[in-house]
Amino acid sequence: MSENIRIAVDAMGGDHAPDVVLEGVAQALAADAGLTVILCGPARVVEPFAAAHERCEARVTTEVIGMGEHPAEAVRKKKDSSIVAGCRLVKEGAAQGFFSAGSTGACLAAGTLVMGRIKGVARPALATVIPSPVRPVVMCDVGANADCKPAYLVQFAQMASIYAEKVVGIHSPRAALLNIGEEDTKGSQFAQEAHALLKEQLPNFAGNAEGGDILAATYDVIVTDGFTGNVCLKTIEGTSKTLFKTLKGIMLKTPLTKLGALTIKGGLKQLMAQVSPDTYGGAPLLGVKGALLVGHGSSNAFAIKNGVLTTAGIVRAEVSEIIAQTVAAGASSATMD
Amino acid sequence: MSENIRIAVDAMGGDHAPDVVLEGVAQALAADAGLTVILCGPARVVEPFAAAHERCEARVTTEVIGMGEHPAEAVRKKKDSSIVAGCRLVKEGAAQGFFSAGSTGACLAAGTLVMGRIKGVARPALATVIPSPVRPVVMCDVGANADCKPAYLVQFAQMASIYAEKVVGIHSPRAALLNIGEEDTKGSQFAQEAHALLKEQLPNFAGNAEGGDILAATYDVIVTDGFTGNVCLKTIEGTSKTLFKTLKGIMLKTPLTKLGALTIKGGLKQLMAQVSPDTYGGAPLLGVKGALLVGHGSSNAFAIKNGVLTTAGIVRAEVSEIIAQTVAAGASSATMD
Numbered sequence: 140m141s142e143n144i145r146i147a148v149d150a151m152g153g154d155h156a157p158d159v160v161l162e163g164v165a166q167a168l169a170a171d172a173g174l175t176v177i178l179c180g181p182a183r184v185v186e187p188f189a190a191a192h193e194r195c196e197a198r199v200t201t202e203v204i205g206m207g208e209h210p211a212e213a214v215r216k217k218k219d220s221s222i223v224a225g226c227r228l229v230k231e232g233a234a235q236g237f238f239s240a241g242s243t244g245a246c247l248a249a250g251t252l253v254m255g256r257i258k259g260v261a262r263p264a265l266a267t268v269i270p271s272p273v274r275p276v277v278m279c280d281v282g283a284n285a286d287c288k289p290a291y292l293v294q295f296a297q298m299a300s301i302y303a304e305k306v307v308g309i310h311s312p313r314a315a316l317l318n319i320g321e322e323d324t325k326g327s328q329f330a331q332e333a334h335a336l337l338k339e340q341l342p343n344f345a346g347n348a349e350g351g352d353i354l355a356a357t358y359d360v361i362v363t364d365g366f367t368g369n370v371c372l373k374t375i376e377g378t379s380k381t382l383f384k385t386l387k388g389i390m391l392k393t394p395l396t397k398l399g400a401l402t403i404k405g406g407l408k409q410l411m412a413q414v415s416p417d418t419y420g421g422a423p424l425l426g427v428k429g430a431l432l433v434g435h436g437s438s439n440a441f442a443i444k445n446g447v448l449t450t451a452g453i454v455r456a457e458v459s460e461i462i463a464q465t466v467a468a469g470a471s472s473a474t475m476d
Numbered sequence: 477m478s479e480n481i482r483i484a485v486d487a488m489g490g491d492h493a494p495d496v497v498l499e500g501v502a503q504a505l506a507a508d509a510g511l512t513v514i515l516c517g518p519a520r521v522v523e524p525f526a527a528a529h530e531r532c533e534a535r536v537t538t539e540v541i542g543m544g545e546h547p548a549e550a551v552r553k554k555k556d557s558s559i560v561a562g563c564r565l566v567k568e569g570a571a572q573g574f575f576s577a578g579s580t581g582a583c584l585a586a587g588t589l590v591m592g593r594i595k596g597v598a599r600p601a602l603a604t605v606i607p608s609p610v611r612p613v614v615m616c617d618v619g620a621n622a623d624c625k626p627a628y629l630v631q632f633a634q635m636a637s638i639y640a641e642k643v644v645g646i647h648s649p650r651a652a653l654l655n656i657g658e659e660d661t662k663g664s665q666f667a668q669e670a671h672a673l674l675k676e677q678l679p680n681f682a683g684n685a686e687g688g689d690i691l692a693a694t695y696d697v698i699v700t701d702g703f704t705g706n707v708c709l710k711t712i713e714g715t716s717k718t719l720f721k722t723l724k725g726i727m728l729k730t731p732l733t734k735l736g737a738l739t740i741k742g743g744l745k746q747l748m749a750q751v752s753p754d755t756y757g758g759a760p761l762l763g764v765k766g767a768l769l770v771g772h773g774s775s776n777a778f779a780i781k782n783g784v785l786t787t788a789g790i791v792r793a794e795v796s797e798i799i800a801q802t803v804a805a806g807a808s809s810a811t812m813d
Binding site: 271272273282285317319326327328329330349350351352353354355365366369370371372373374375376377378379380381382385386389390392395396398399400401402403406407409410414 | 609610692710712
């Protein structure tokens with residue numbers, strides 16, 4: 140932890156920016172003595188904070204990319220936005236990673252356009268830790284590429300396996316393809332082709348997974364196209380949310396149920412924390428040069444803190460470097476583009 | 477309920493056949509005085525049962541399609557299996573519907589090949605009621621068509637809306653496309669094309685839904701391709717299962733939590749019943765001539781009973797007839813094939 144890591148942070152990202160971002164950054168700085176944060180945002184926000192905190196520098200920006208803007212267009216036009224400025228700091232070597240809880244689309248576009256793809260990576264992909272009560276599971280792609288070729292999934296699996304092992308701490312992760320049946324020949328044309336390629340090229344490939352295997356943590360890494368992955372991730376989050384909400388209603392129904400609920404409150408709180416996406420604070424865009432982590436728009440200070448620390452963890456684990464080596468050692472990327 | 481309906485039932489379908497099937501059929505016969513069941517299966521199973529029950533006839537079959545067999549191949553070869561025989565009874569008019577908790581693939585193949593598609597329907601599709609604690613939601617396709625053309629989804633939405641209104645009892649159902657963003661332009665190429673067609677051709681189209689909207693019941697009907705739909709359905713079922721299992725562990729941890737859990741036991745039981753797929757007992761294959769309902773392999777007698785009654789409900793509601801009229805009135809199916 141002593142090695143000094145420089146992480147750029149978007150002060151204006153998320154529904155509760157800049158307050159919760161500043162609070163989260165302060166907590167991250169306190170937790171990691173080897174961390175320096177370069178805070179990107181308007182002068183009135185970033186300068187006083189940087190002046191008041193050690194190991195924090197200000198990078199003043201004048202533009203903001205809103206949640207409703209067209210991502211790639213906004214990134215091209217708003218060169219002095221906090222998202223583009225943060226990615227440029229990484230590109231120029233002034234920082235090694237960037238964290239933002241702002242527009243996911245703009246972060247993905249800026250990551251690819253400004254930081255740039257690792258040589259040989261066909262498509263950078265968004266990975267996320269699915270917070271299972273059993274144990275963490277990494278899913279990739281969860282939304283960077285709505286349209287994929289089967290060959291992309293081999294790299295998604297390679298990159299996600301590296302993230303799972305080096306950052307999440309899963310020893311020898313087993314990767315599975317999200318599909319609609321266990322047998323090799325099941326699924327859409329796309330899934331069948333992806334299965335054949337994964338079986339041929341991925342040493343840690345374990346076969347097909349079904350929807351029920353995700354939260355059950357039957358496998359460590361779940362690989363899929365960005366459309367299915369995003370739908371699935373939001374389905375898991377939404378299902379948990381609806382069930383917890385209904386459970387709360389049951390527990391608050393009468394004085395007696397309220398009393399009874401007190402006995403399991405501690406266990407429930409622990410479960411809620413386990414299935415909360417805040418533990419890792421965001422989803423990394425894998426395959427770009429440098430570390431890029433995208434936080435939930437609804438991030439609280441705890442999530443921001445964890446997001447900044449996870450970004451530093453990706454840098455320390457040399458995830459980008461290992462991805463570059465793995466891709467270079469792998470099959471020709473000619474089939475990828 | 478007085479109108480006499482004849483439903484063929486696969487005595488050999490499901491993990492616990494024939495015992496739970498017979499028990500479920502007996503319950504269905506007792507619950508619906510207008511129901512006659514034609515029980516398909518080996519003589520030793522169906523003949524004694526039919527002899528012992530009013531309004532039950534035996535259709536002796538000599539072959540069984542196993543869960544591991546290739547569906548279309550098995551349907552072509554095993555003409556005297558309970559699944560093929562049941563579908564043929566509908567084809568020949570001896571029954572108006574067929575219920576099986578056997579191999580889903582074989583049921584879908586037999587439904588399409590033996591019962592036949594309704595004229596103008598490009599692809600029959602599997603619909604299911606997502607058991608939300610908020611209110612029931614119909615999702616379609618949940619697995620009949622792993623590969624789809626965007627135009628199919630318009631018919632899936634039409635057919636699922638008819639099922640939602642006539643059988644599930646949802647007044648004026650609002651249908652949404654499962655996608656990865658709310659805006660019209662979001663999603664894969666496929667989803668964007670499907671969105672445009674739905675907007676143009678479906679009067680009750682309400683826009684894009686995301687994964688979190690399914691169990692939250694933001695919309696009444698969720699339309700998607702059979703790959704995404706199947707992954708999503710299994711993700712919802714698996715997420716609920718994992719969370720309930722974890723919750724059970726929390727409640728049984730200590731004598732105190734066990735005592736506290738007693739107070740919410742009733743409410744939890746009610747919730748479990750609400751989110752159980754057993755209430756409707758199965759998923760209808762919409763777009764075939766006649767009613768076909770496919771039950772869970774793990775069906776208990778309660779699920780079988782409800783499956784048989786739902787099949788009768790589909791017949792009484794004239795779902796196939798309304799689908800035929802709607803498709804005939806709709807746009808030319810030339811773009812569908």
